[in-house]
Amino acid sequence: MSPAPGKLKPVIVAAVLALDNADVAETVARIRRQVYETRRIVVVGAGSRGRHAADAAEVEWMSSVPHLLDSIDGSISHVWFLYAGALPRPDALKALIDEAERTDAAVAGSKLVHAEDPERLIAVGIATDVFNVPYLGMDEHEIDAGQYDVVRDVAAVAGVSMLIRRDLARGVGGPDPLLPPEAAAIDICQRARLRGARVVVVPSSEVLFHADRFRAESWRERAGRIRAMLKAYSLLTLLWVVPLRLVIGLLESVVSPFLGRWVLFDFLRAWLWNIWHLPSLVRERFSARKGRVFGDAELFRYQLRGSAKLSEITGEIGIKLRARLDRSEGPTLASIGSDLRQPAFVVGVLTLLTSVLAVRSLWSAGWPAVGYTMPLPESGRAALGAYAGGWNPAGFGSIEPLPPLVGLAGATQAILFDSPEFTAWLLSLSAIIAGIWGTIRLLRGWGIEVVAAWAAGIVLVAGPAAQAIGDRTAIGQLLGIGVLPWALRVATTRWPWSWTRRLGRVAAMGWVVALLALVAPPLVVAPVAILFVRAILKPVGWASWRAFGLGLVGSALAVPVLLPWLRIVDLEAYLTAGEEYWIPALIPLAAAGVAFLAGLLASRDGHLDAVILGGVLVGLGAVAARGADLGLGRETAVSGLAVVAAGTAFLVGGVLDALRATDVHGWRRLTAGFGGVAAIVLVATSLLPLYGGRGGLPNDEFTDSLRFTAAAEGEATASRILLVGPAASLPGDARTVRGADYRVVSAPVPALWEAYLPVTGPADAALEQLLLKLIEGQESRAGEALADFGIRWVVVTGETPLEAVFDGQLDLVPLGGAKRPTFLVDSPLAVRARLGTGDVWSRVGTGYRGTETSGERVSVAETANSRWQPGPWTQRGWGNEVSASTGEAKFDAIESRRVQASLAGGWFAILVLFSAFARRQR
Amino acid sequence: MKRTVGLILAGVAIAAAVVLPEPEPAAGPDFVGPEIRESVASAAASVWYCPWVASGALRDSTVMLASKVPVSAELTLPQQITDEEPDVDEVRLDEAGALVIAVGEIVRRGDTPLFVELDDGPAAVATVVSSAEVLTGDTCVARIPKVWELPGGTTREGRTMTLRLFNPFPELAKVSVSGSSESGETGLVDLQNLDVEGRTWQDVSLNALVPLLDDLALTVTSSEGFVIPSLAVAGSTDEASWPGAAPASVWEFPVASTRAEFSPSLMISNSNSAPAVVAIDVYTDAGTTIGAREVEVDPSIPRRVDLSDLADGALGIRIRASSPVAAVVLAEESTAVLEPTDEEGQLDDDTQRGDRIAGTIGISNPAVQWLLPGLQAVSDAEATVWLLNTGGEAATVTLQPLGLRDLPAVKQTVAAGSLQGLPLGHDVTVGGYLIESSTPISAAWSVESPAGLMFITGTVVSG
DSSP, X not given: OOOOTTSOOOOEEEEEEOOSSSOHHHHHHHHHTOSSOOSEEEEEOSHHHHHHHHHHHTOEEESOHHHHHHHXXXXXXXXXXXXXXXXXXXXXXXXXXXXXXXXXXXXEEEEEEESSOTTBXXXXXXXXXXXXXXXXXXXXXXXXSSTXXXXXXXXXXXXXXXXXXXXXXXXXXXXXXXXXXXXXXXXXXXXXXXXTOOEEEEEEEEEEEOGGGSSOOOHHHHHHHHXXXXXXXXXXXXXXXXHHHHHHHHHHHHHGGGGTOOOHHHHHHHHHHHHHTXXXXXXXXXXXXXXXXXXXXXXXXXXXXXXXXXXXXXXXXXXXXXXXXXXXXOOOHHHHHHHHTSHHHHXXXXXXXXXXXXXXXXXXXXXXXXXXXOOOOSOHHHHHHHHTTSOBOSTTOBSSOOOHHHHHHHHHHHHTTTOHHHHHHHHHHHHHHHHHHHHHHHHHHTTOOHHHHHHHHHHHHHSHXXXXXXXXXXXXXXXHHHHHHHHHHHHHSOOOSSHHHHHHHHHHHHHHHHHXXXXXXXXXXXXXXXXXXXXHHSOSSSHHHHHHHHHHHHHHHHGGGGTTHHHHSOHHHHHHSSOOOOOOOHHHHHHHHHHHHHHHHHOOHHHHHHHHHHHHHHHHHHHHHTGGGGTOOXXXXXXXXXXXXXXXXXXXXXXXXXXXXXXXXXXXXXXXXXXXXXXXXXXXXXXXXXXXXXXXXXXXXXXHHHGGGGGSSSOGGGSXXXXXXXXXXXXXXXXXXXXXXXXXXXXXSOOGGGSSOOSOOHHHHHHHHHHHHHHTTOOSOHHHHHHTTTEEEEEEOSSOHHHHHHHTOTTEEEETTSSSOEEEEOOTTOSSEEETTOOBOEEETTEEEOOOOTTOEEEEOSOOOTTEESSSOEEETTEEEEEOTTSEEEEOOOHHHHHHHHHHHHHHHHHHHHHHHHHHOO | OHHHHHHHHHHHHHHHHHHSOOOOOOOOOSOSSSOOOOSOBOSSOXXXXXXXXXXXXXXXXXXXXXXXXXXXEEEEEOOSSTTOOOEEEEEEESSSEEEEEEGGGTOOSEEOOEEEEESSSSEEEEEEEEOSSOEEEEEOBOOOOSEEEEEEEOOOTTOEXXXXXXXXXXXXXXXXXXXXXXXXXXXXXXXXXXXXXXXXXXXXXXXXXXXXXXXXXXEEEEEESOOEEEEEEEOSSOEEEEEOBOOEEEEEEEEEESSTTEEEEEEEEOOSSSOEEEEEEEEETTEEEEEEEEEEEOTTOOEEEEOTTTOSSOXXXXXXXXXXXXXXXXXXXXXXXXXXXXXXXXXXXXXXXXOOEEEEEOBSSOEEEEEEETTTTSTTSEEEEEEEEOSSSOEEEEEEEEESSOOOOEEEEXXXXXXXXXXXXXXXXXXXXXXEEEEEEEEEEEEEOSSOEEEEEOEEBOO
């Protein structure tokens, strides 16, 4: 098309951006062959290499785009930017100019096709989401059949071939020199649009390009998109876009390892880069927003709804899930219909829906405060620090080790922006999904089809045993049953041929068992025990014994990850403390019995193996779960329930899948039918509790009933609560005075690190003495005495004679509005840390913070320990007194434990990384 | 084969699990609430509750403290209006001794029940209320049971009976009062589930509720919280007050009457389900009469035993019951002296005023050490200490005055099975007595003034 009458013919300067080692000469040659001639050809950037390339091609060279724009006079109407390596067809520029003129577009881009196979499309314009993440909207191998051949407005055009009006290019200051190519293209398109310019893609302008150089997902590109976003949007938009972008990035970081990528560091670097370049960002933003014609709404018009990144991840997960569930085809539009009818797809969706429903209440509230499950501490770093040689804040505090779950959850929380609720939700969700998915993968390997395996997975994570674990509020074991099938799968899957992959398998076994041990230490022996039983039941051939050996090595490799907890804990006391006795509900018990007998009689081969293994595991697990008389403690008993859960799952999987067998007839068929019904009963009784929404955990008992403390005058966190009532009504461990149970927790609600009380210390002894005096009527001012312990409230959690004891005190004020009978210690001294002047210090993590006061001392109502800093430290009764000069009182972590924790973390990382590396070896 | 092995292995494991026994449930608490502390002076901190105290325009009260050790005492005087801050005063004894504190110097607002917190012991507290026409008082109590027995009341003509329910604790107390009289159970429907707000008290006038009952015994039960009850019986001028008591099988009353003009009587209530047989032993200057009288006390029917015919003059008694009973002695100025004494039928001026009345609870356990706070401290009155030795051996008794300065002790022998009264009069330098005996005895003191008569039981020193 010719220019309109009276209108000057556009004059073009072609700028070849020498970004990498791509061939500049070929691109220059292609420009020279254009039917629409260019006034100048300039190679831009790449330093001396670019200069040499320009010299070789006999064209000009300029160091940067701004220099180029400065050098262009008013006779030039457009600049055509091309990446080195881009191969425009001879009419590419003409098409761009014609369409840009026709549509009055200030920015026009070409259609990109594969250089190796020009029939295949790379991109026809770029759509972005609100976060500037590009979305091409086409399949990887999509053929160019002209389906996109229409000139249209787009969010951005690829920088590979972009024609831009000179005045606009100068007006917006050209491309941002700090940005990588793709982000720079999106950025300049956005800025152009804000100034009222049209941005169009011209499909008739074709440019051949190497696809592997397009859309390189580097951290610089991520950083560039964020910068482009921060430059273009109004503050109001940024107010919601930035947090959302952070959350999505975080989610991507968490999910990506499961998709074979590791993007966390890219994510962090991208944001750090932007923080580092904040001054220039402010300048650029000012310049971009100055003189704008349109607002953000104009940008939104050409953007996708939702998040391109999330869509991409979801799509990938779908593909992976299908692949894992034995589907080899990728998702195509044509296959969607048949997918919907496939059990694998249905099972995947059901798993996801079930899992999300099962933890929906945890999203906003985190783990409930009930029994041994409590909300995560406010600070993940503090929890990690407390685990790694820091102060154990349970009760009156001690240097006893915290359970490894506290360290693991703390580390996870620290990564997840210190959100206790999100971390709890994610951990529970992951455990449920992993449990169902792992059972499917495991049982598929044993020849059991996907639907039966899914039902088995449901029984594993929510069956009678899992419910019993939930009722006992054993969050560690509840998470552990999600990992257990994976440990078994890693051990029992086909043994690889290459030595590297074999070592990788061993490492994988190590870290999976380590994960299991971290959430519930007694479960470190569960996989090897189950594999041993399996080997006994299937003694022929090496496979089952090799799996057992692998389990043994895995457990051995996992042990170091339990440091420093393992070195300090009194294992015998840990495994024998507390009493649990599992009494299964009648209906599930009968159903399991019928299923086992029916499976034993009617199933064959792999099904029979699963049924027998399941039955034996149920029996052995039940021995542990009812083994109080054998001296087995709470942790051991609940871990026994995890084995019961696995056994029940195998039983259900085997029995249900046996129904498919076509070679079973007569009475066996009838028996199999009975077994199937029994298994369905088990599945049905498993599904219901999942919909409680708390991941199998009971209702929160304390958050609401102790919430009133947060509304009290002053900081609730600065004080403690004395809870009195039967042990079952108290959170976590309890102490006993003359048969009456009680315990001390932090206000306003105890956190997970307070579940297990340390051995009785001097503070506990002093409190017990006080309670004895109160019971014996020798003390009438309990409030005054409790204030010394930092106790500000006494809350009655159930029937206890201690309530009457506190009734008869002269200085305890009953609180009428509380949900439970409550007494208030009406004294400003009822705080955990305070100066001699009475100034209260706030609790921060496991330490305290207040006003810096030189020469003053702060008394800290924690069990006396000389590591409380800053010195000089003195013991004050059972408590501590330290200097107030720094405004902070904290426990000086035990270095050896910190080192051990670091080594444990390092060892875990090595196992994970090596197994990932080995898995990729062909 | 595989099925058989599977069945056996699973069967054995499940059978092992089935036979494992359930652990015994943990033994529950071995207490049901705060253990009831006896009203004894022990070597520990203690709180003494004194319900019947008043200090206003007409009446004055004194708190009398005696201690064997240096002690700090905090007196708290709650307000009758809920949530009002109580008045508080602190005093200290730097060495063993006694103190007399005038309540009017702390606050003067009429009725003023109070409690005294002592940071050490043995120490004991008693109170006296006095005016131109009244002299009453008794030892304060340290025990706070849920159920209190208060025998000895009456709403007969000429007597006014008031029950004070003192709640010194911050928690609201819910209290039910039941009564029994010579007619049996007395319906006190208005006194069921009474709310006594924390740190306040309530006075209940029984005359309005159950008039014209000769004998009225009350039982006060707290369903929530605790109260300290006190019963006061007033005549036309004087009045007597005593705290609640716990039932016991043996009671000793070193003083039931001081002179012939005061007619003694014993009131016994039985809250058991079966009748109790009560034997009364009488101790006088003249000698001892074991089993001087034997009465049967039916459940829910309090029994008043007139003792005036058993002795003429000072009198101490011991009662032995077949099952625990509650008991109080009362001494009332004889109405006989109010008869005209001259030919013109005019009443004698001196005897016209005679309506003095005293009462006290008994002692269930004789002891070798006693604290008598306030003895000799009541001005314008004649005090007498009464020592009752119901044992089989003579007791050598040392009476150590406690006061502002060191005073010599007085030694006295109390023969086996005898009562001894030692008049001591008023001495501003003495605030109380420590009595030590070679064998267990009971000790109490009486004060007589023109205004009234008062009996106060001593406080046992334990340990």
